Amino acid sequence: MSGIVPPHWHGHHGLGACGDRLDRLYVATSRCARPIRVLAVDDHLLMQEGIASVIGVQPDMVLVAQARSGEEAVEQFARHHPDITLMDLRLPAMSGAEAIREIRHQQPDARVIVLTMYQGDEDIYRAMEAGAQAYLLKDTLSDRLICTIREVHAGRRVVPPEIAAALERRASRPSLTYRERQVLELLAAGQRNKEIAAALRIGVDTANDHVKRIFVKLGVHDRTAALVEALRQGIIHLN
Numbered sequence: 001m002s003g004i005v006p007p008h009w010h011g012h013h014g015l016g017a018c019g020d021r022l023d024r025l026y027v028a029t030s031r032c033a034r035p036i037r038v039l040a041v042d043d044h045l046l047m048q049e050g051i052a053s054v055i056g057v058q059p060d061m062v063l064v065a066q067a068r069s070g071e072e073a074v075e076q077f078a079r080h081h082p083d084i085t086l087m088d089l090r091l092p093a094m095s096g097a098e099a100i101r102e103i104r105h106q107q108p109d110a111r112v113i114v115l116t117m118y119q120g121d122e123d124i125y126r127a128m129e130a131g132a133q134a135y136l137l138k139d140t141l142s143d144r145l146i147c148t149i150r151e152v153h154a155g156r157r158v159v160p161p162e163i164a165a166a167l168e169r170r171a172s173r174p175s176l177t178y179r180e181r182q183v184l185e186l187l188a189a190g191q192r193n194k195e196i197a198a199a200l201r202i203g204v205d206t207a208n209d210h211v212k213r214i215f216v217k218l219g220v221h222d223r224t225a226a227l228v229e230a231l232r233q234g235i236i237h238l239n
Contacts, residue, residue, distance in 0.1 A: 035062045036153050039082035041073040041099065042066075042115070043091055047138065051086060051115075054142045061149065070094025074102045077110070084149050087132070089116040089123060090237065097126040104131035111152050115145070120234015121170040124163055134158035174217045176235065183210040188227055188236050 038061055040051045048066050055063040064080045067073040070091045077085060085103065089096035096114065103110050113134040114127045124135055133152045136145060148158050159167075176184065179200075186196045197207040215221060218229045230236045 033060070035060050036084055036149060037062055037064045037080065037082045038149065039063075039065045039067065039073070039076055039080060039085045041068075041070075041076075041086060041091070041096070042088040043068045044088075047088075054145060058146060061146075068092075070096060070099035070102075073099045074106070077103045078106060081107070083111065083153055085110065085112045086115045086149075087112050087127075089114060089118055089127060097130045100127065100130040100132055113148055113152055113158075115140070118234055118237070119166075120232065121166045121173075123234035124166045125170040128159075128163075128167060135160075135163050170233075173233075176214065176217060180210055180214050180217070181235065183207065184214055184226070184230055184236060187211070187214075187223055188230070 038055055040048060040055070040063060042048050042051070048068075052063055052066070055061050064082055065076040067076045068091075071094050073085070073087065073091075073096075074094075085100075087096045087100055091099065094102075096116070100112050100114075103112065110131070112132045113136060114132045115136050115138060116123070116127075117138045119137055127135055134148050134157065136148060151158050182200060183196055186199055191199065193207045193211060194204055196211075197204045200207070211223075215226055218226050218233075220226045220229055227236070231238065
């Protein structure tokens with residue numbers, strides 16, 4: 001929770017399009033407009049408390065609900081219909097990306113901001129593909145978070161240069177199939193090809209072929225390098 005802290009802990013910082021002018025406009029109109037209703041989804045209590053502190057002092061925002069899992073996020077969204085949902089990606093059972101997809105299925109115009117510690121190209125790609133309108137890291141300063149909430153609420157998609165660059169890198173690489181991702185997860189768990197074949201109920205030769213294709217797509221030549229590259233890209237994570 002290093003970045004999401006109450007505003008009085010930080011001075012103003014350069015925020016690009018989310019600057020003081022936009023802040024003043026929102027504050028000036030907040031007295032006559034309905035406040036921005038926010039749902040915060042994170043399984044860490046300290047992060048939830050930090051978000052609540054930041055939202056709680058904004059004159060144009062109100063925290064209407066919190067959730068600590070993907071399933072609970074979907075339930076709370078259906079119950080409260082927030083204007084903005086702040087979504088972590090790594091959640092128990094249903095992932096943040098899956099929750100975003102389900103929420104957007106319920107309400108196609110739902111506005112979701114990812115707030116996470118993961119910055120791999122694959123993490124960003126999956127979240128934006130699921131329908132997120134912005135992607136922020138948890139070390140983001142509270143000022144930038146608040147400005148991004150206002151920007152997304154106004155109907156804008158916030159894609160900072162580093163996020164756009166990650167999406168371009170991801171688009172230039174071949175994607176792993178669902179089965180290849182399964183195989184990769186089992187490789188990360190230390191299983192050999194014969195064990196992978198048994199776990200997935202496929203032939204050993206088929207498992208071997210999947211592993212070879214994974215190596216080609218990741219541009220590596222052995223298991224260790226494959227796992228290092230998959231972790232770097234955000235395809236897999238250490239639990």
